[in-house]
Amino acid sequence: MDLKLNDKVALITGASRGLGATSARLLAKEGVKLALTARTKAELDALAEAIRADSGADVLPIPMDLTAPDASEAVRDAALSAYGRIDILINCAGASQGGVFWEIPDRTWAESFELKVMGTIRMMRAVIPSMIEQKYGRIVNVVGNTGLQPSPRLIPGSAANAALLAVTRGVVEDLAPHNIVANAVNPGPTRTERWITLMNRLAQSSGRTVAEVEGDYKRQIPRGQLAEPEEIGGLIVFLASDKAANLTGASLTADGGWNKSIG
Numbered sequence: 001m002d003l004k005l006n007d008k009v010a011l012i013t014g015a016s017r018g019l020g021a022t023s024a025r026l027l028a029k030e031g032v033k034l035a036l037t038a039r040t041k042a043e044l045d046a047l048a049e050a051i052r053a054d055s056g057a058d059v060l061p062i063p064m065d066l067t068a069p070d071a072s073e074a075v076r077d078a079a080l081s082a083y084g085r086i087d088i089l090i091n092c093a094g095a096s097q098g099g100v101f102w103e104i105p106d107r108t109w110a111e112s113f114e115l116k117v118m119g120t121i122r123m124m125r126a127v128i129p130s131m132i133e134q135k136y137g138r139i140v141n142v143v144g145n146t147g148l149q150p151s152p153r154l155i156p157g158s159a160a161n162a163a164l165l166a167v168t169r170g171v172v173e174d175l176a177p178h179n180i181v182a183n184a185v186n187p188g189p190t191r192t193e194r195w196i197t198l199m200n201r202l203a204q205s206s207g208r209t210v211a212e213v214e215g216d217y218k219r220q221i222p223r224g225q226l227a228e229p230e231e232i233g234g235l236i237v238f239l240a241s242d243k244a245a246n247l248t249g250a251s252l253t254a255d256g257g258w259n260k261s262i263g
């Protein structure tokens, strides 16, 4: 299927690894020009080099801490000055910590909201005016199935995800007349560095093995296994394409059947 993404420009946050990096690789294969942001310059540079070698795509690495004031405007400006437009915004940056609810300090809550919720909101706010001007935009927020079904050991991330689902649905009426759509992808457990780190931390804090902690999650997934990053990346690419043009305000949950809601 031709997704007609050739020559489109995508700005991806949280792009140095995990779901952001996977989406970048997949979009590059579709001919998309990339602006990639995360904090670690070395990782971004290495990924950019690998993508260029693999697909010949244009890749602009923009090292930036999205929790810093004005970071989102700086990222947008760098992408616009390189490419002249941003067609697709994919918000993937996020790193919530888990734990037992009454042991989680304010700092963990603040960090979760500062990066994932405010990082996404600021990035959308920075990029939307140029999308309105060009009468075209595709926004994909990588959220998480815990936004629909809070997980007892991942409550800060669950709350951040619920907030982002509200934001993603909330902007629809204002954006649709400008040919801009906004959708969310809700992965369940997916084998990225983030997940591996999370399992290690939960195992350490509970005195159990990683296999035992991960087993608790797998048992709740009817498919019985974690997703691979490419399985989520494929959905992100679909939502970034015009094949999904009539879909807006939607949240696509890809969690192996864990979430049971039908609404």
Ligand SMILES: NC(=O)c1ccc[n+]([C@@H]2O[C@H](COP(=O)([O-])OP(=O)(O)OC[C@H]3O[C@@H](n4cnc5c(N)ncnc54)[C@H](OP(=O)(O)O)[C@@H]3O)[C@@H](O)[C@H]2O)c1
Pocket: 013, 014, 015, 016, 017, 018, 019, 020, 037, 038, 039, 040, 041, 043, 064, 065, 066, 067, 092, 093, 094, 095, 096, 115, 116, 142, 143, 144, 145, 157, 186, 187, 188, 189, 190, 191, 192, 193, 194, 195
């Ligand atoms: N993996 C899962 O099981 C899963 C499930 C549901 C939802 N999700 C969501 O999907 C998104 C991506 O997850 P992932 O598993 O791909 O995570 P990941 O592998 O840990 O990647 C996170 C990305 O965010 C960047 N980042 C972290 N802090 C940042 C900051 N302050 N400023 C800018 N960039 C920052 C990281 O790069 P630097 O460290 O270099 O900055 C990295 O590129 C997250 O929002 C996560 O909550 C993941």
